[in-house]
Structures are given as structure tokens and as C-alpha cells.
């Protein structure tokens with residue numbers, strides 16, 4: 475079977491590795507001329523790590539990432555609201571990893587090259603359009619230098635081209651575009667002193683401003699780790715379009731982020747010093763798209779952010795792309811015809827991911843700190859009088875069950 479994958483991001487590369495295990499040799503077409511290790515930290519949850527472990531990638535992940543042990547939710551004064559073990563410490567049979575997105579992409583890319591050969595990834599190929607004939611799909615590209623490479627003939631085409639997917643645009647030319655919830659995020663990472671046990675994630679604040687802090691590399695010989703930080707600010711109600719186009723690599727300035735960072739008092743970390751020392755950091759509006767009625771049209775389908783971009787709450791963007799990849803490959807292995815496989819894949823994954831998109835809009839598990847801030851914006855003496863344990867449990871663990879990552883759902 476000929477398979478063309480559009481986009482060498484987390485979803486596209488993982489799909490290629492899984493297809494290779496089935497004896498299929500896909501080709502990935504990537505718009506960038508070279509794959510640079512872009513982005514900052516992300517979390518990949520056990521249900522997705524299980525899939526990467528089955529690809530034999532655990533030792534490589536351990537070399538570059540952190541096995542997250544604990545997650546603490548707090549208000550902006552650092553008062554604890556919820557604390558829970560993660561990964562192996564929470565009873566999963568595989569870890570959760572906090573990792574630099576670019577390094578994860580680099581690891582996957584290197585593995586694709588080793589297992590499928592360098593020619594499996596064609597960089598500088600900007601997907602423009604496809605047409606489907608009776609027995610195949612013809613994909614057209616523009617080279618990064620403006621030339622038009624030969625069209626590609628394939629049996630199936632998988633659009634893994636991210637939040638601004640051109641494959642999706644062709645399927646839905648009338649799409650109303652990205653929806654923004656009015657929240658701007660500033661994201662950076664730098665080598666610094668570890669905090670707490672060097673494997674803990676802190677999410678603090680509430681509806682108006684949030685802070686996310688976690689380490690993303692193992693400590694080096696000098697005991698330093700890369701620390702990832704995110705500061706958010708709700709600038710509006712989302713009825714306006716974001717002030718600047720959504721670009722994961724848009725650089726920002728201290729003037730923009732410090733006024734929001736100053737609202738936090740987190741004793742474990744000198745946040746302002748951390749931000750001031752960060753060589754480059756980025757701004758990104760919290761944007762998603764409405765769930766689609768269909769991803770699959772004949773021999774063409776969508777996967778990952780191209781199919782279901784979601785707000786980055788609850789650590790699910792990369793995780794769900796990886797789970798999509800597994801589901802698609804399982805269906806390709808078992809279905810009689812590729813078209814049936816792509817349809818079965820959509821039937822399995824579309825409802826689940828649509829539900830996560832919608833729940834993330836309500837705050838996801840972070841709804842627990844939003845709720846405390848709403849009820850008690852100046853802090854609290856006794857948390858239980860603000861919100862009961864049961865209510866906190868319901869918000870955080872209810873989300874885990876929905877997104878499919880309680881230990882009972884994940885362990886095999």
C-alpha cells in the first residue's frame with residue numbers, strides 16, 4: 475500500500491513508525507525545508523507513552539525527558555488545591571513524560587530515518603491540493619523555493635499537517651477558522667536549578683491568569699534541568715479574533731509577560747528571575763477549531779491537530795495525535811479496504827476527540843483552580859469550606875476518565 479503522510483510533526487512521524495511495523499513504507503511530506511527542534515515543553519500521558527513504548531522508544535525518551543511524578547494544582551498564592559501522583563507513581567504501567575516538543579519530534583524523526591531511510595521524509599514539500607480518482611489519490615505540492623515538484627500518486631493520504639492544516643482546508647473550504655477563547659499564552663524554557671523533587675509539575679492561578687511550571691530534561695552533571703514555564707492571561711472573552719496570527723514560534727518580550735507573571739507567589743521558584751533569564755520565549759493565543767462532522771473522505775483522512783486542534787489544557791494535544799496514529803494503523807491492519815479502514819478510524823476516534831475539545835473549552839482538569847479562584851479570589855484559610863474534596867475529585871478525575879487516561883483504562 476502506498477501511503478502519503480502530510481506533515482512531519484508528532485502525529486505524522488508516529489504514524490510512519492507504526493506503519494513500518496505493519497510492513498508498510500509510507501512517505502512523509504513536510505513543508506519546512508529542515509526539521510528544526512521547535513517548540514517548548516509538552517506532556518505526553520501514559521496512554522500515549524504506552525504506544526511509544528511499544529515502538530521501543532522508552533530508553534530514548536528517558537535520555538531526554540522527565541518521568542513526571544506529581545502534579546500540584548494551586549492558587550496564585552501557591553496554596554495547594556489538589557495534588558496527585560502521575561505516571562508510574564499513579565499506578566500506570568508506563569510513565570508520563572514531560573518533554574521538549576522539538577526534542578520529541580527530533581527523536582521520532584531520527585527513528586523514522588533509521589527504520590525507513592532518510593528518503594522517507596521529503597522536506598520542503600508544501601502540500602497544496604489533492605484529487606481522488608477511482609483507485610488512487612494524487613497530491614500536489616509546492617517546493618519551499620516556489621517550484622512545483624512532481625505530483626505524488628498514493629493509495630491513501632493522511633493529513634497530519636497541524637492546526638493550520640491545508641488538507642483540512644481543502645475538505646472544508648468554508649471552515650469558519652480558529653476559535654480563540656481570549657487567552658494569550660507566553661511559553662519559554664531554560665536551563666535552571668531544579669525545584670521540588672525535579673519531577674513535579676505545578677499549575678497555579680485560575681480563570682484570569684495561569685502559571686504552568688515543569689522540568690523537561692533530566693538533571694545534567696551540574697544538577698541543572700531545563701524548566702518549562704507558561705504564563706497565561708485572559709485578554710477578552712474570545713469574541714474578537716486574536717491580536718496576531720497563531721504561530722507557535724512568535725517571539726515575545728518581557729514587557730508583555732512580566733505584568734502577568736508578577737501576580738504569582740510561588741515559593742518553590744523565583745518566577746520573575748526565571749522569565750528574565752529565558753533567552754527567547756513565545757506567545758500563542760489559546761485557539762482551537764470546532765469539531766468536524768467527518769475526517770475521512772474516500773482515501774483521505776485527517777489526524778492529530780489537523781483533525782481536532784484543542785486547547786492545550788490537560789496535556790492532550792500530542793497524546794491524542796499519538797493515539798490517533800495507533801487507531802489508524804490498527805484499522806489499516808484489520809480492514810479489507812483502505813477506505814473502510816479510514817472510515818473505521820474516524821468512527822473510533824472522532825467522537826472521543828470531539829468530546830475532549832469541548833471539555834477543554836470548559837477548562838479541562840484545570841477547572842478545579844478556576845473554580846477556587848472564582849469562589850475565593852484572595853486565597854483561603856480552609857480549602858474544604860471553599861470547595862469540597864468530592865467536587866475537586868469530580869473535576870480532575872472526571873476529565874481523566876473522559877480523555878481515557880485513568881490507570882484502569884490504560885494498563886494492559
Ligand SMILES: Cc1cc2nc3c(=O)[nH]c(=O)nc-3n(C[C@H](O)[C@H](O)[C@H](O)COP(=O)(O)OP(=O)(O)OC[C@H]3O[C@@H](n4cnc5c(N)ncnc54)[C@H](O)[C@@H]3O)c2cc1C
Nearest residue numbers: 481483484485505512513514601635636722778779791792
Ligand atoms: C513549530 C511548532 C511548535 C509547537 N510548539 C508547541 C508547544 O510549545 N506546546 C504545545 O503544546 N504544542 C506545540 N505545538 C503543537 C503540538 O506539536 C501539537 O499540538 C501536537 O503535537 C499534535 O501534533 P500534530 O502532528 O498533529 O501537529 P504538529 O506537531 O503541529 O505538526 C504538523 C506538521 O505539519 C507541517 N505542515 C504544516 N502545513 C503543511 C503543509 N501545507 N504541507 C506539509 N507540511 C505541513 C508542520 O510544519 C509540522 O511539522 C507546536 C507545533 C509546531 C508545528
